[in-house]
Amino acid sequence: MTDHTDTIPRVLGKLDDAGRATLFTDARTANTFAAMPVSDAELSSIWELAKWAPTSANVQPLRVLYVRPGQARDRLVQHMNDGNKAKTAAAPAVAVLAVDTRFHEYIPAVFPFRPEMKDFFDASEEMRTGTGTFNSALQAGYFILSIRAHGLAAGPMIGFDAAGIDAEFFPDGRWRSILVVNIGHPGPDPWRERLPRLDHQDVVRWA
Amino acid sequence: MTDHTDTIPRVLGKLDDAGRATLFTDARTANTFAAMPVSDAELSSIWELAKWAPTSANVQPLRVLYVRPGQARDRLVQHMNDGNKAKTAAAPAVAVLAVDTRFHEYIPAVFPFRPEMKDFFDASEEMRTGTGTFNSALQAGYFILSIRAHGLAAGPMIGFDAAGIDAEFFPDGRWRSILVVNIGHPGPDPWRERLPRLDHQDVVRWA
Numbered sequence: 001m002t003d004h005t006d007t008i009p010r011v012l013g014k015l016d017d018a019g020r021a022t023l024f025t026d027a028r029t030a031n032t033f034a035a036m037p038v039s040d041a042e043l044s045s046i047w048e049l050a051k052w053a054p055t056s057a058n059v060q061p062l063r064v065l066y067v068r069p070g071q072a073r074d075r076l077v078q079h080m081n082d083g084n085k086a087k088t089a090a091a092p093a094v095a096v097l098a099v100d101t102r103f104h105e106y107i108p109a110v111f112p113f114r115p116e117m118k119d120f121f122d123a124s125e126e127m128r129t130g131t132g133t134f135n136s137a138l139q140a141g142y143f144i145l146s147i148r149a150h151g152l153a154a155g156p157m158i159g160f161d162a163a164g165i166d167a168e169f170f171p172d173g174r175w176r177s178i179l180v181v182n183i184g185h186p187g188p189d190p191w192r193e194r195l196p197r198l199d200h201q202d203v204v205r206w207a
Numbered sequence: 208m209t210d211h212t213d214t215i216p217r218v219l220g221k222l223d224d225a226g227r228a229t230l231f232t233d234a235r236t237a238n239t240f241a242a243m244p245v246s247d248a249e250l251s252s253i254w255e256l257a258k259w260a261p262t263s264a265n266v267q268p269l270r271v272l273y274v275r276p277g278q279a280r281d282r283l284v285q286h287m288n289d290g291n292k293a294k295t296a297a298a299p300a301v302a303v304l305a306v307d308t309r310f311h312e313y314i315p316a317v318f319p320f321r322p323e324m325k326d327f328f329d330a331s332e333e334m335r336t337g338t339g340t341f342n343s344a345l346q347a348g349y350f351i352l353s354i355r356a357h358g359l360a361a362g363p364m365i366g367f368d369a370a371g372i373d374a375e376f377f378p379d380g381r382w383r384s385i386l387v388v389n390i391g392h393p394g395p396d397p398w399r400e401r402l403p404r405l406d407h408q409d410v411v412r413w414a
Contacts, residue, residue, distance in 0.1 A: 010241070010392070010393045010394075010397065011358075011392075012229065012234075012355070012358045012359065012360060012392075012393070013225055013228065013229045013358060014229065014356065014357060014358035015226050015229055015230065015355075015356035015357075016225070016226065018220055018223070018226075019222050019223065019225075019226035019229075019230075019356070020256060020356065021220065022219065022220045022221065022222055022226075023222065023230075023260075023352075023356075024256050024257070024259040024260060024349075024353070024356075025256070025259055027219075027259070027260075029261055034217070040413075043411075044407065044411065047407065047410060047411050048407070049227060049231050049232070050231070051404045051405070051410070052231040052232055052234070052404065053230075053231060053234075053348065053351065053352065054236055054351065054361075054363060056363070056364075056365045058402040058403075060404065060405050060410075062410070063410055063411075063412075064410060064411045064412070065411075065412045065413070065414055066411065066412070066413050066414070067414045068413070068414070072414035075414075076414075106405060106409070109403065109405075110402060110403055110404070110405065111402065112403075133340060133341070133344070134340070134344045134365075134385070135344075137340070137341045137342075137344030137345050137348070138344050138345070138347055138348040138351075139348065140345055140348070141260065141344070141345040141346065141347070141348025141349050141352075142231075142348050142352065144260065144261065144345075145230075145260065145348075145349065145352055146231070148219070148222075149221065149222035149226070149227065149230075149231075150221060150222075151218075151219045151220060151221035152219065153219060154261075156261060156263070157263075158263045158341075169414060178341070185217070185218075185219070186217045186219070187217075190217065195265040195317060195318065196265075196316065196317055196319075197258045197259065197267065197317070198258070198267050198313060198316075198317065200251065200254065200255070202313070203254060203258070203267075203269070203270055203271060204250075204251065204254050204270075204271045204272075204273065205270070205271070205272045205273070206247075206272070206273050206275070207272055207273070207274045207275070207279035207282075207283075207376060
């Protein structure tokens with residue numbers, strides 16, 4: 001594969017105020033969606049951007065099932081908690097984020113200078129689960145910010161019947177759902193008042 | 208607290224190419240660091256930006272210990288895996304990311320319309336661990352991108368003795384380390400060739 005490592009400057013750019021607003025400071029979870037559709041090209045591009053952010057040993061365990069309006073979305077909605085059903089039923093696109101419980105099978109391809117790590121993971125379910133759980137959640141964070149980077153609103157939810165979704169969409173048991181994210185353009189009155197963030201001194205310490 | 212929900216436009220901005228390069232497409236894990244220091248103001252600002260991205264029920268379990276050059280960094284380096292010692296010893300700042308195992312004590316403040324969730328979490332260690340593990344990793348993803356947003360290079364590592372770091376820096380047992388991140392300006396020859404990402408069809412499915 002081509003690379004351009006030599007051309008990356010050592011003085012790095014900063015994210016400007018518009019970018020900070022888009023991803024962090026102004027961005028909100030959308031509670032309503034406009035009818036405007038989200039294209040398959042946009043959905044593919046969300047993944048193609050998010051994929052570049054790092055994971056430990058490059059394991060990349062996150063998987064994405066995009067669910068579009070129609071029968072598939074109806075099948076998904078039935079597994080959402082009651083408080084989330086209407087939002088998901090109205091979202092022009094939904095991503096079911098999952099962890100590939102056998103992510104380590106790709107290690108010889110994605111971490112070619114230590115292919116033997118595949119066997120370490122194969123031998124330890126504890127190590128596999130810990131690494132898969134941590135890195136898939138890390139990548140879910142990247143994915144949410146990538147949705148926002150595309151000018152779309154994200155509505156991440158953990159209120160769903162994971163066993164139900166897994167049986168419905170991942171019957172072979174290899175992928176396991178970790179987060180459902182509504183994706184679309186904001187509809188009428190989409191934002192709730194922002195919830196408070198913890199005080200700096202409750203989060204940050206210095207040594 | 209003040210809010211400006213009413214002023215957020217419903218047509219959202221997109222991240223421009225420079226922003227995409229800074230956070231995703233050009234950004235790399237740095238393996239060397241320049242002598243140029245990282246200020247406490249920059250370190251505080253990394254958290255102040257990352258904190259805005261969402262967590263489930265606004266639980267915000269991630270905690271940050273910033274370790275600066277000197278005795279504290281020496282204490283940290285001894286708990287890093289051998290392959291990571293030199294990098295951490297050369298980093299002008301290091302963040303030890305941790306999960307607050309008693310994050311739920313803040314729920315009445317951060318999720319005021321459902322304060323009783325504090326008691327649900329108090330009653331179930333399984334629910335507490337699952338929610339803390341997932342959301343702290345999600346926030347670690349936001350944190351890494353926030354470092355990059357500040358024009359700094361991040362070097363995240365899971366290769367360390369977590370029990371050793373916890374005993375050294377979090378002796379009361381409440382915070383537990385999940386990731387160590389070197390932070391600084393890139394030094395000489397800082398980048399390795401980018402590792403391959405999984406093929407689109409191995410990650411993304413459609414329903």
